[in-house]
Amino acid sequence: MRRKILFLIFIVTFLLSGCNNKYNVKENVQLPIIEPYTSDLRSNINLYFVDKDMSKLAIEKRTFKGEMTSIKNVLVNQLFTGPKSSEYINIIPSDLKILSVIEKDHVIYINLSKDIDKIDVDEKEEALILYSLINTVSNYSKIDNVQIFIEGKRRNKFINYYKIDEPLLYSNSILENYQSPITVIEKYFNSILNKKYLHAIRMRYKYVNNDIRKNDLIFDLESQFENITEINIKSYNIDKYDNEINLYMKIEMYNNKYKRYEEYNYKSNLIRYKNSFLINEIVKI
Numbered sequence: 001m002r003r004k005i006l007f008l009i010f011i012v013t014f015l016l017s018g019c020n021n022k023y024n025v026k027e028n029v030q031l032p033i034i035e036p037y038t039s040d041l042r043s044n045i046n047l048y049f050v051d052k053d054m055s056k057l058a059i060e061k062r063t064f065k066g067e068m069t070s071i072k073n074v075l076v077n078q079l080f081t082g083p084k085s086s087e088y089i090n091i092i093p094s095d096l097k098i099l100s101v102i103e104k105d106h107v108i109y110i111n112l113s114k115d116i117d118k119i120d121v122d123e124k125e126e127a128l129i130l131y132s133l134i135n136t137v138s139n140y141s142k143i144d145n146v147q148i149f150i151e152g153k154r155r156n157k158f159i160n161y162y163k164i165d166e167p168l169l170y171s172n173s174i175l176e177n178y179q180s181p182i183t184v185i186e187k188y189f190n191s192i193l194n195k196k197y198l199h200a201i202r203m204r205y206k207y208v209n210n211d212i213r214k215n216d217l218i219f220d221l222e223s224q225f226e227n228i229t230e231i232n233i234k235s236y237n238i239d240k241y242d243n244e245i246n247l248y249m250k251i252e253m254y255n256n257k258y259k260r261y262e263e264y265n266y267k268s269n270l271i272r273y274k275n276s277f278l279i280n281e282i283v284k285i
Helices: 002-020 071-079 114-118 123-141 181-193 197-201 214-224
Strands: 042-051 057-065 098-104 107-112 145-150 228-238 244-255 260-273 276-284
Touching (some): 042 123, 057 123, 071 098, 071 123, 107 114, 107 123, 114 145, 123 145, 181 197, 181 228, 181 244, 181 260, 181 276, 197 214
Antiparallel strands (some): 098 107, 228 244, 260 276
């Protein structure tokens, strides 16, 4: 009986040792550590710089090592440092600072320093600076609405021309050659003063789309501006740069009948059409 028990123990020991050596794994061998994430993680971003002709924004695609970083870091460390390509220009002022960036209720709030007020720019340059920020942040964060604050306060104008009292959206139009909305209004009024009414109504969206008859528009212009011999746009603001925009203007007109200057507030709605703008509506407010 004892011999049988010893024989069974021998058989079991032999079988177990065979199983352990099945995969030929040697003892005390250091196996490589498998990390849960690769150490070569890379993130992609589109940065919006000005093209070398200073006519529009262009996209510079950039890849940086590491995980997706904060929006503030993207602006400070990527956009503000300027483009790598010589085809693009960094229009962001060198002394402008990002004080904070906050996301709340699907809106990105960018708080800029008051150094923005030291900048002397024209309308086009202001639009390019503004949308370099807006487009970069909107594209990176995947959040449409971007609100600009200056020193923690909401205000009406970014610098001189563009309104920032409400959140702004990503603009595709700024990726095409910039067309000044106010030049359309100036040409429109100049045509009226020179009695070139047909030329003026060709700048009206409703006429181009055959929504209104030519004679009706001409009669309307003649009656409105019969005694006006001078028109000056004193100031204006633009609510955004996109396929449809609103212009808010303070306009001075000389009324020859009463021999006096009269000041009016006008609002104009413009629609982008064939790389320019047409006047959809222009009314006193």
